[in-house]
Amino acid sequence: MFDRQKKGERAVLVLPHSRGEGDTVRRAEEFTELVRSAGAEVLGSVAARVEDPNPRFYIGTGKADEVAEMVQALDADLVLVDHTLSPVQERNLEKHLKTRVVDRAGLILDIFAQRARSHEGKLEVELAQLKHVATRLVRGWTHLDAQRGGAIGNRGPGETQLETDRRLLAERVKMLTKRLEKVQVQRGQQRRARLRNTVPRVALVGYTNAGKSTLFNALTTGDVFAANLLFATLDPTVRRLDDLSCGPAVIADTVGFIRDLPHDLVAAFRATLAEARDADLLLHVSDAADEEREYLRKVVDGVLEEIDAGDVPQLRVMNKIDLAGAEPRIDRDDEGRPVAVWLSAATGQGLDLLRQALGELLGGERVRSELRLPLTAGRLHARLKAAGAIASENVDEDGWHLHIDAPRSVIAPLSGGSPAEAELLRGVLGDRRDEA
Structure with missing residues (x-):
């Protein structure tokens, strides 16, 4: 059995295409850029026309042999396929080529694992990786943590031994899902705050x-x-x-x-x-x-x-x-x-x-008007200010004297607050001294 732990950054590319697919040259260039973005060195490539995918390798057996010869000749330690492979196809290719194989989805996941910076982004990447890995578990692979870091396709969670992997992955996925839900609630609150500010x-x-x-x-x-x-x-x-x-x-x-x-x-x-x-x-x-x-x-x-x-x-x-x-x-x-x-x-x-x-x-059309707000209307004053609707203002013991200059689309939603706020804004919205 070949060593899956080997650091793989020297890659051979497999570029499947079919009749009527469009600009195959552009697609090949784009996939090459993806590979380079992931940090791999491209040693060579094999184009493979695929009309009826081979259930064993996806590409034909002849092309698989051609790739194997190139891998051996160039001493490559990684094969990257510009298509989504089934778990069985990926494992069969690895056995046939005697090196690691990563499909298009795995490559993009790897790039995402390198680039995510925020807490939420890292959680989302790991969750997607775990779901991807869960379909590619085979007996004899090393523990989940043994594959962290390193080569393309191995960044992130890696794989566990078959006897424990499903339980560990299920627990990790459940925990990540809960943490993401909590973060997303916080983001939702931030978006709602922006909505309130109009x-x-x-x-x-x-x-x-x-x-x-x-x-x-x-x-x-x-x-x-x-x-x-x-x-x-x-x-x-x-x-x-x-x-x-x-x-x-x-x-x-x-x-x-x-x-x-x-x-x-x-x-x-x-x-x-x-x-x-x-x-x-x-x-x-x-x-x-x-x-x-x-x-x-x-x-x-x-x-x-x-x-x-x-x-x-x-x-x-x-x-x-x-x-x-x-x-x-x-x-x-x-x-x-x-x-x-x-x-x-x-x-x-x-x-x-x-x-x-x-x-x-x-x-849209602008609203330009004077507005008097009592000191009890502090909430409306804050919302007008947050919306950037106040061009200038003065305050005295009776409240705020505001000069409003903003699009009607910004002012109008603010009148949907309390009846008192709607009444205060009614005169402003009725004044159509808009921009010519």
Whole structure:
């Protein structure tokens, strides 16, 4: 039996494809980038046409022999397959190739294990890994903790001996699920607080490596990790976005999407994806220099549908115009509403146009009015202030004298509080001295 403990970073790639699959070269390049993002050295690759998957190896026996010869010739210690394998296929390939085999889902899980930084993100990764491992348990493997760290496919939980693994995994999954539920309740409370504050919510979505985190940092002067790597950002990061004509908003950076993203990962990363589902507006970031950008847009839209975010309004952001040779501009629909902004997050070109478009889409008509609040209306005063609706104010023994300047969409929800608060705001909302 080959040694599963061997550190595996020298990889041979297996690239299955079928007739009518699309751009196989682009897919192969993307998988290679995934492998490099995981930290492996690519020694070689074998393309395999698969129309009717082999139940034993997924690829044909002839291709399996070809891979085995390459593994031996190049002294590789890891084979990575660009497809999801059944547990039986994975084990059969390992026995035939006499080296470790990791499929596409296992590779993406490994990258997630390296990149997760928040407590919640680490819990979600481990839970997804345990569920993946639970289907791949075989007799004679070492204990759960023996495989922690190290090579691709082995980061995270690893495997247990067959006699105890199911009980240990079930207990760990149960414990992680409870801890995640507690963390998610806390996140839900934070999101509800933002809803109460009526601050518009924006979420960045897009195919991985489209430049979302670079754009996030450019808009917020944030410090989110941004690099030319697939899945550079995993954990949701939320910042306040100022300098918009509609008043302040909050913006969230989310995990990048990818074709054939394993469904277990979509289900596991509820936290970062919830920011997209609960947003008022999605900024769908695309690489303007990418010839496949329309196909990749459909991939992202498919994942958004899967997480019930397909109906959230979108503004396309065509990023990297410095590489595409395009000029900054706003594209509008027949009614004059912004539908796309062309910019470069790296150089700053067009960022002012994006802020303009955000102000238009999030703001609507503005309310400008004077408002007197008694000192007993401290709760309403706090909500108006949190919403960024107060342009200036004075306070005396009778209460606050406020100058309100904010979008009607920000003010109107505040009138849904107590009857007394609704009465105080009625005069403000009835004053339509709006922006021309």
